[in-house]
Every structure is written in C-alpha cells, then in structure tokens.
Amino acid sequence: MAPSTRSLVMQETDEEDWFAEDDAPPTAVAPATEFDHIERLLRPLTRGDPAALDLLDDAAVLPSRPGYDLVITKDAMVAGVHFLPDEALDVVARKLLRTNLSDLAAKAAEPYGYFLAVGWPSGADVASRETFARGLAEDGAAFDISLLGGDTVTTSGPLVVSATLLGWAPQGGAILRRGAKPGDRLMVSGTIGDGWLGLLAQWGEVMDADGAMLRRYRQPEPRVTLRDAMRIHAKAAADVSDGLLADSSHIAKASGCRVRVDLERLPLSPGAQAWLDQQPEQVEGRISLASGGDDYEIVCAVDPNEAWNFRVAAAAAGVKVSEIGEFVEGEGVSAYYRGRDVTPSRLGWLHG
Template identity: 55%
Template sequence: MSGADEFTEIARLFRPLTGGAIGAFDLLDDAAIVPQRPGFDLVVTKDAIVEGVHFPVGEHPGLVARKLVRVNLSDLAAKAAEPFACFLAVAWPKAFGPAEREAFASGLGEDLRTFGVGLLGGDTVSTPGPFTASLTALGWVPQGGMVRRAGARVGDVVAVSGTIGDGALGLLATQGEVEDPAGWLAERYRLPSPRLDLRDVLRGAASAAADVSDGLIADAGHIAAASGVRLSLDLDRLPVSAAAAAWLATQPHQSQALAQLATGGDDYEVVGTFRETPPGFTQIGRVCAGAGIEVSVGGSPVEIGRRGWRHI
C-alpha cells in the first residue's frame, strides 16, 4: 500500500485504538515511547498468525484480530504479567478490501478495550500471499517476578489450568470432523480466553510456567528442558470438558485419544510447576530428576510421537 493511502487508513482504522497512550503520539510518528514503571520489569512477547495455518481460510477478519490479541496475551498470562500495550503488523492480501480491513480493526479494537491494552504503533503492508498478522504485546511484572519456563524443582507437582483438548477438537469441528451441535468447541478454537485471571496465583506459587499453545506435552517439555528436570505426566488425570469427555467416550483406543488431546494445542491454558496444586489447577504429574518428558496412562508408559504442533 502506498504513501498517503496507507497513512490515511492507519489514522482512520488504528489511531482510535491507541487508547490515548501518550507514547503512541497518535500514530503520527514512526516510533513510540514505552513509559517506565518503577519497581516493575517490562515483559515483551510476539506471536504471528497466518491464514490457512492458524485460522481457517475465509475466517471473519474480526475473529482473526481477536484471536491474534488473545494468543499474545496468553503468553503474558503464563509469565504472570499485566498487559498494557501492543504493536501490530498486518499484511493485507489483495482480496482484503476496505470492508475486510474495517472488520479486522473493529475486532481488534473490541478485544484491546476488553483487556485494557493500547496500540502504540506498527506497520501495514500488502502481500500476494495469505493474510498474515503479528502482534507484539507488552506487560508489567514486579521487578524480578516474571515466571519463567526455567525454575521447576524436583518434587514439585505439575498442574494445568482449565481443560485440555478443546482447541484441538474445536479445529476438527470447524472442519466437520467432530460433532459440535452447540458450536462450543469451535468457539474455544476460534476465540481462546487468555488466563490473565491466574496472575496472582502464578506470582505467589509457580516455580515455572508456560502457556499451552503448541500442545500440553510439548509445552510441558519446554519447562523440562529449560529447568533441567524430567516431568512425569499421567494422562488419566487430564482435565477435560464435557464436550471432550463425550468425544473420548466414542474413541476405541483411550490412550491414543488422550494423547491426541494432550498434543493438539490451541488450548491457551497454563501448565506450571508448584510445591502444591493451587486453586484453579489440576495436578497431572510430578517433577523428577533427569531430563525430558515421560507419559503414562493407567500406570503404563505411553510412547508419544508428535508431542505438539511444529512450526518448522
């Protein structure tokens, strides 16, 4: 997109999303200032989503924008950070005319307001490829208080928030491969809820944490690798929703089905390690000496091939 048209569109669609942040300069500059907050560290994360990879081709642009916000805030949630601002980059394909761009900006604004996040800047470009968008999210944690993947200690419990497997089943539901009469599973996939409500629990009790985006086993594996320990997971303890439980009841091989839920990704819950299981979490394992991940069902070891989504 060229010169004046690009800046006119930025002013029209995105300037209202700054929330009046002083450092955004009404998006009239090509840089922003991030204010300092004494006694706090600035946490920065970045995620991108691509049409046909992270959301279905033809998905409503407003839903795409809201998912973009939420998957980034999920990263901040796992760090026990309080989100406050973001930077946006979008690559519009030729099929994205004014109506689609306005719908994207509208959805973006809806969730930025919901979560109290201001837009500080970014970039818009055109692309011959699929629609692609990226968000850089900023959050605050008390100085030295970010919950890292490193920090799990032998003897800690491994616990996860919410329910696991709904995102993977939701993707299958959008493809017509899983029954979803109420549309609940598809909604869980399209519009995940970042677990920002767990901030105080994580700050007070977690030794390590990660958001469950690529798959529970894969993301637990990141904690094991960063902490230099072994995580032993019992899939019999996997917390599942009523919809996932109904699906499990139809599966002939329970071990494989549980593994599918635990490796599917897109749940955007938080897996962490703690001295004891905190409120809002379900214990699914233990931290042991060693390295890597061991998984069992019914007390028997289970070999897991693909542990989660691989980007390359």
C-alpha cells in the first residue's frame, strides 16, 4: 500500500488532507471524536505490537528478521462491487483480512501484520465503525496479526476498504506462480465451487439449507496452515480467487507451460455435489464450479514423486489436498472430462 504523503496514523477528517496531532498547523483542529476513535477502536487492534508505535507516530517501524524475506500483498473492496451494500461490517472486515491472508498463504508466508485504509461514507455512524473494528479484532486474534498503521478518510461515494498484509518467508523461499514444469501435478486444497454458490445463495438463486456455502463466500478460510507443507513440496502456487481454471492458467503462463484440468476430479462439498446433481449438463456445471471464484483455496504444482508426501503433510496440517490435473508442454489451460477434451466457455473473473 502506498502510504499517505502525510502519515500512517489512523485518522480522518472531512478534508482531503489530514494530519497527525503533532503535525497539525495551528489553524487545523481535529474533530473532537477523532483521537477517541483511534484510541478506543483502532489502537487495541495493534495488540501491543511495538512496530505500530501505539498509532501515535507518522509511520510504523518494522523489525528486520534475519534469514527471511518480507512478503507484501494488498486487496481492496468496494461496497456494491465486492460485497452487498447492506453486508454486516464485521463480516466485511474479516473477509478483507482473509482474502489478503489467502495471498500470503499462496506464498507460504507466515502472516505478521497489516496496514488498513478505509473510505467511510459521509453518513457512517460510530456503530458502523465499532462493528467494523470488532471484525478486525476477531480475525486479528484468530490469525495472530496486528494493525500497524493506515489511514481513514471520508468519501461521498460508497464504503471502500483496503488492507496491505505483511508476512515472512524464508529468504528466497516464497512460493511463486512461476516454477511449474511439464510433468508436475496440479493439486488443490479443500473444495471448489462453494464460494460461487454462496454468492448465488446470497442473491437467492440457489438453495443453501444449512448456510454452508454462504459461509464459505462470506468468511473464506485462508489456508495458512499449509505453509510448512508447501515450503517443502510446492513448486508454484496461487490462491483460487478468480476461479480455479483462471488461477491455474496464471501459474501455467508464469511457468511457461500448459495446464490440463481434469473436471471429473474436482473436489466438491456435499452442497456443491447436490447442486451439480441437479444440473442438466454435467460438464457445464463443473466448468461453472471451476470458474466461479471466491474459493480462496490453494492451487499448486507438485512434482509427481512428491504428490503423496504433500497429501500426507497437508493432512497433518488439517487440510485435504487433491490431484486434479497436470502440467504439459505448450501454453494456456485446457480441461477434460472422462478422457474427452473440453473447451471451457469461461475461465473465471476478469479484472477491469
């Protein structure tokens, strides 16, 4: 995240520029509630991390970690685009952190902390801020990450939230998208399609009797526990955010080879399987599940001699991984079903 030109202290004004208390010119008067907002809602999110400097300074001071690289990722979400305008704000906060944590998981990085930016609509009340902060606190504790700094502003538009997460990977050991070779196996964690079906359930377009698919969409589970297994066995990886087919193709492109996905071997949850059983065309149904996105699983390339060991190591970390294809000579992505080549009608989400 590009820091503000003035500060990384969490503050907000109705003006375009904002200042730390000790930087404010004599004519600038901070809103009466602003420092209370920082102290009461945001400072607890630092969880006492000394790097955050209690959110009293214009920047965070990060420690070095000998033998490790600092891995940085950033995501932004806009109301009405990435979540419904009436979504609970604690859910929004948690999903913001979890989507970024998924990016760190794909790099086999150990999460450390985050910077936050929020553009609050001008009518946002204190209760909204409290709810948002509560979600951050819950997942900050769950994933052992601390707020290190950031910025808040007021906007005439919709709510905009952005987080920049930091993590540590052994020096030179972050798992990149490039690294797959022809002959490597394509493997994926968890199940595929639940996030997309959860979005449809939120729109009322599919049945979700127990709410499992909606939970997967609203609160994805970043595969941070796969870190050690991936460091040993994965050669290239990505998280499944745009869609399994699309994200597999990203690995193939970065690695200079082609990936073939076996649609028959997609790992499906009971809910996704029940939905698929109702579809008139199995292949198209499977393509929909493999291109829907929002699963936040890890898809990776593994040497065929390491595939079994990766399964065992992943299971020890509480995650099931499945072999769903292979990398071959060529470029792009292709799919097949029961031995028959299939041309996917779509791969996943495209970013504008």
